[in-house]
Amino acid sequence: MFLNDNLKIFSGSSNVALAGAVCKYLGLPLGGAKIDKFPDGEKVIKLEDDVRGRDCFVVQSTCNPVDEHLVELLIYLDCLRRASAKRITAVIPYFGYARQDRKDEGRVPITAKLVANIITTAGADRVLAIDLHAHQLQGFFDIPLDHLMGELVLGNYFRDKKIDKLTVVSPDVGNMKIASRYASHLGGELAIVHKKRVSGERVEAKEIIGDVQGRNIVMCDDIIATAGTVCSAAKLIKQRGAEKIYVGATHGVLAGRALEQLGQAPIDEVVITDTVPLSEKARKLGCIKVLTVSAMLGEAIKRIHRDESVSSLFN
Numbered sequence: 143m144f145l146n147d148n149l150k151i152f153s154g155s156s157n158v159a160l161a162g163a164v165c166k167y168l169g170l171p172l173g174g175a176k177i178d179k180f181p182d183g184e185k186v187i188k189l190e191d192d193v194r195g196r197d198c199f200v201v202q203s204t205c206n207p208v209d210e211h212l213v214e215l216l217i218y219l220d221c222l223r224r225a226s227a228k229r230i231t232a233v234i235p236y237f238g239y240a241r242q243d244r245k246d247e248g249r250v251p252i253t254a255k256l257v258a259n260i261i262t263t264a265g266a267d268r269v270l271a272i273d274l275h276a277h278q279l280q281g282f283f284d285i286p287l288d289h290l291m292g293e294l295v296l297g298n299y300f301r302d303k304k305i306d307k308l309t310v311v312s313p314d315v316g317n318m319k320i321a322s323r324y325a326s327h328l329g330g331e332l333a334i335v336h337k338k339r340v341s342g343e344r345v346e347a348k349e350i351i352g353d354v355q356g357r358n359i360v361m362c363d364d365i366i367a368t369a370g371t372v373c374s375a376a377k378l379i380k381q382r383g384a385e386k387i388y389v390g391a392t393h394g395v396l397a398g399r400a401l402e403q404l405g406q407a408p409i410d411e412v413v414i415t416d417t418v419p420l421s422e423k424a425r426k427l428g429c430i431k432v433l434t435v436s437a438m439l440g441e442a443i444k445r446i447h448r449d450e451s452v453s454s455l456f457n
Contacts (some may be wrong), residue, residue, distance in 0.1 A: 149447050150193055154202030154218060156211040160235060160416050161201035163436035168444060177214070185214055187221045197447050198227040204238035205395065205418045212238060212257065216264040223265030231446060232266040235417035235435060236393050240275035258282040270442055272417055272435060273364045273392040288452045290442055292392030292415050293320065295433050297327045299413060300360050300390060309333050309357040313375040317363055324362045331357070335375040347378040355383035365393040366414065369400035373407040380408040393417050396424055404429065
């Protein structure tokens, strides 16, 4: 794959392995940069490669610790801008604060819009992200945003498994469109779980719309945070006579009691991608399988660099 020296890819500290895999796909070395901390905790970044007049990409998921990784991304963008990069793209495989996308009660912020504003102000000319929590977040940015979908990777994995008697289940009503696309792609039936959120970590699955008796289940979502939604849904589905239960999600945030809940739920396999690095504790949970989005990201970066269509990836 021929790519000229005008393309530079750098990595923040949140997901170095993914950035390295993207560079391997493109046949490029990872851009040289030194990330240090002052004794008081402030970060400083020093670029070790010349970026003047070059097309630069920074790969940084704003995952836990979210604020630290976000500020590091902002510093990176400012550093590239002041070093006279021609174009700067913030590659954000997992976009933190995406769930705070509206005022659902009085006196609360819309943090997703705030983060979009500061990324733009810091120097980003465009953004490349995967599975934003809500598609309307694309409109929060006043610069071009290319939105990739993890279902391209997850869907191909489940299709290759050739699951018979398949029903695709949406774990809540809000995820129905994604589940419908999976069902169409995989050739399965469709069912929806109605849930009630009791607290930030506790969710109760109340009812199922659709037939799961004697069926193999693929339950799809964009993110597994505390795992309350998928675990509650899996228990109800199993009670209604389902056979094997597979869960697919783009972002395996796995916060709070997520690992404990997944370990106790009647789930045969949890399939996530490497947009968020998997902890050592999570690796020990035998039911988790990680797929890489490096080829999808690498192909998107190549097309952006060449001013080619990114949306055609999903045709």
